[in-house]
Amino acid sequence: MEPRKRPGRTPAPTGRTARPRQAEVARLAGVSQATVSLVLSPKPGGRGRIISEETRRRVLEAARSLGYVPDPAARRLAAARNNLLGVFSFTATFPTDVQHSYYPFLVGVECEAAALGYDLVLFTGSSTGGAGAAGPDALSRVRLADGCLFMGRQTPRAELRRLVEDGFPIVHLGRREELEGVAWVGADYVEATREVVGHLAELGHRRIVLIREDDDAPASADRQRGFLEGLEAAGLPVGTATVFRSADPQRELTPERLRAWTDEGVTAFVAEETDTGAAWRGLLSAVREAGLDCPAEVSLALLGSPPSDLAGEPVPTGFDIPRPQLGAAAVRLLAALVAGEEAREPLVGCAFRPGPTTGPPPVRP
Amino acid sequence: MEPRKRPGRTPAPTGRTARPRQAEVARLAGVSQATVSLVLSPKPGGRGRIISEETRRRVLEAARSLGYVPDPAARRLAAARNNLLGVFSFTATFPTDVQHSYYPFLVGVECEAAALGYDLVLFTGSSTGGAGAAGPDALSRVRLADGCLFMGRQTPRAELRRLVEDGFPIVHLGRREELEGVAWVGADYVEATREVVGHLAELGHRRIVLIREDDDAPASADRQRGFLEGLEAAGLPVGTATVFRSADPQRELTPERLRAWTDEGVTAFVAEETDTGAAWRGLLSAVREAGLDCPAEVSLALLGSPPSDLAGEPVPTGFDIPRPQLGAAAVRLLAALVAGEEAREPLVGCAFRPGPTTGPPPVRP
DNA sequence: CGTATGAGATAATACGCATGAACGGAGAGA
DNA sequence: TCTCTCCGTTCATGCGTATTATCTCATACG
Known part of the structure; x- marks a missing residue:
């Protein structure tokens, strides 16, 4: 039977990519492609090298001189990993x-x-x-x-x-x-918030208010939980704790409301950190408009890092999220x-x- | 010839992934894997679909019902590119x-x-x-x-x-x-610098000094070139142009020197931007120490963007490198x-x- | 009724690498 | 000298998809 023409994809047009393959490394080193693979693949089991030192060296040398780099897709397809x-x-x-x-x-x-x-x-x-x-x-x-x-x-x-x-x-x-x-x-927002509340309690604060946005993100819930737990841990009456929740703190957190709190004996405020920093901004401006002095009259803490556009101002008490x-x-x-x-x-x-x-x-x- | 035992890798250990393959889609649709590929691959040439609408529908339906998703590794391997x-x-x-x-x-x-x-x-x-x-x-x-x-x-x-x-x-x-x-x-620092110099010339400045660091980076050379070209284009005497080159502008650019220049009739200074911003810093502090008012007495321009720690100060005249x-x-x-x-x-x-x-x-x- | 025409679909690769099985040669033991 | 091990290497294959040359039918044509 004469060799019939084979269907299928045409072979790659004469090295379309300059990337060397294991086959070329093998040719240069005078070994087979399989050997190249064995040399270049990290043996998981740490098993004794089945490849002689001499061959190994030749292969590595060839690979280096050709600038060989394994193809991640192929590697992955072959059920390995590609780092x-x-x-x-x-x-x-x-x-x-x-x-x-x-x-x-x-x-x-x-x-x-x-x-x-x-x-x-x-x-x-x-x-x-x-x-x-x-x-x-x-x-x-x-x-x-x-x-x-x-x-x-x-x-x-x-x-x-x-x-x-x-x-x-x-x-x-x-x-x-x-x-x-x-x-x-x-x-761990819970623990971090607890710590901030503890710090305030140690300073002598007895009534603390949490300012949070109207968001059900776990990050917000965690801070609230930490807030309450912190109060409890400090032996403060949780029953009197106030959580101010607002969709637009910069509007709804008025100086009057602030005054009302301080008149009731509130001496410290903590605000959660959010994308916009609205809670913190609202708190700051309310305090300013109310003419309250910080920290002489009220203590403020931010449960996170300040928005970067407030970089000029002093960095408030609070905690840093260790992003890196x-x-x-x-x-x-x-x-x-x-x-x-x-x-x-x-x-x-x-x-x-x-x-x-x-x-x-x-x-x- | 009797069917000799085949060497090679053992078949995949019990469907390592439950992910359906094109082959399974093909079986379900009653077509070949190739057909599935043809149907699911976006034809770049926009060439007429060689696949009948009927088959196409069956394949798509099968793929959808199996939740088929193409394997990117295989796709990239076959396409000889990995995007x-x-x-x-x-x-x-x-x-x-x-x-x-x-x-x-x-x-x-x-x-x-x-x-x-x-x-x-x-x-x-x-x-x-x-x-x-x-x-x-x-x-x-x-x-x-x-x-x-x-x-x-x-x-x-x-x-x-x-x-x-x-x-x-x-x-x-x-x-x-x-x-x-x-x-x-x-x-294009040359053109940008030319523009800044032109701006100064239009304002009426006749004597301008360039402050640069002692660096042979192309970025520095370009600015100097643009500076000179800008002067020339504005019809200003290039001969009288001054380029102050210093390895440590913050030290060597003294208020006295600045005074000497202004006494000679220099009314404007441009500084190059560098990693450290040393040229600009040196210029700023010298002007301040010399008691000169900017922009009333001297005009200053920065050939680039100010260092970020000077973000608080007003953004100087100059140009922005369009990094994005x-x-x-x-x-x-x-x-x-x-x-x-x-x-x-x-x-x-x-x-x-x-x-x-x-x-x-x-x-x- | 034989053949050209094509649309539709398929078979047979190739892609680059990893890997189990087969193979060849050097010693070792008999 | 011959078989038996063991070691180093190669063979042959599979991964899942893209790509074509080729094949299969209808239908149209002479």
Whole structure:
């Protein structure tokens, strides 16, 4: 039977890519492609090298001289790993508005990833409507990496769940307890808030008010819980605690209301940190308009970091969210998942931050 | 010939993933895998669909009911491209010190990459000593992507040249004319500086001094060139132009020297922007110490953006480097190179920035 | 009624790498 | 000298998809 013509794809047009393949390394080293793979792939079991030192050297030399780099897609397809960790944010990773960027997290993410030997893949187009924003499979691109880190608030639950169900390693930056099976790391707002309240109590404050926005995010709920727990721990009457919840604190938190509180004996206020910083801004302006002196007459604390446009003013008492550490912790967790371990280290502590906005309560006449 | 036993890898261990494959979709739809691929792959050429509407519908239905999602790794392997653009910086991409970060560039890079359908790979460990910082082949990791963007000053020339010689698409963010064959994009400092000088000349200034640091970076040379060209274009005597070059402007630019210049009839100063902002700082403090009023007695302009710790002060006259646009332009260029085109758009214009630090020269007594 | 025409669909690859099984050669033991 | 081990290497295959040359029918045409 004469050799019939074979159908199928035409062979690649004479090295379309200059990228060397294992086959070329093999040719140069005078060995087979399989040998190259054996040499260049990290043996998991730490088993004795089945490859002779001589061959190994020749292969490595050839690979280096050709500038060989393994193809991540092929590697992954062949059921191995490619030392790539994905980073996916549901808004632009680098927004024009630097305010709510993920930058501080990425500092830690990059550092830790580097330390663990991973490179990072930023999946773009999540917000810009570019690459694969369209279909419901926008998320599936992340499967190129060994695992993926997710950041942002509006997480499509179904998509995430799907990834988890398929056994794809995922870590979410920020609490996600409602998503069963999704690993996450978050800041321990409860403990940090407790600490701030404790600080105020130690100074002598007996009546403290929490200013929060009308938001049901876990971050807000945690602070409220920490607030109440802190009061209780300090032996303060929780019953008299006041939580002021407002959708628009800058409007609704009037100087009059503030005055009413202080007349009742309130000497300290704590505000939660949010994207906009509205609670803190509202508190500040109300105090100013009410003509109250801080910290002589009232103590103020911010449960988080001040918005960056207030960088000029003195940094208030409160706590700092250790964003870089959070990022690093997320990467560690993700790396563990990729390695098949079942580690978990969800909560990262916040650092208490002393500041000039708190002091002993005024002596009441 | 009897069917000899086949060597090779064992079949996948019990469906490692529950993810459906094209083959299963095909079986369910009663067609071949190839047909599924044809139906599900967006035909670029817009060529007439060779698939009947009926079949198409059946396949789509089957895919939907199985929840089929294409495997990106396989897709990229088969397509011989991975839609990945590398980003390599010779210092940490996300330095702890936000000041000299690449953030503004990345804004544009991310956006444009998304628009073009690319994801980004951040190569870590360039500074942190992590992943592959070790050998001289640290750079070869970038070959993983379809092309790579380089940022930063200290570029190892040999490595870059090697990549270029291998036909690997590279774009450098910032001028790199001395590296033959390395594509780059940069800001048009010459034109921007000319514009600033022209602005001053229009206001009536006749004697202008350029303050620059003792640095041979192209960015500095460009500004000086633009300065001289601007003078010439304004019909001002270039012969009398003064370029003050100092390794430590904050020391060497004394109030006395400033006084000497103004006594000679100098009414305006322009300073270059550098990492440290030393030239601008030196100029500012000298003016202050000399007791000169700006802009009444002297006009000041900054050839770039002020250092961020001076954010509180009024933004001086000068120009803004369009960093996001630069990043975007770099990505466009890189994408073009990856696609095999030979585009080039090296220079990106800067935006003139009016400001309160310039005004008409004082009327000499 | 034989053949050209084509639309529709399929078979057979290739992509780059990892890996279990097969293979060849050097000693060792008989 | 011959078989038996063990070691180092190569073979042959699979991962899941994209790509074509090829095949299969109808239908139209002479």
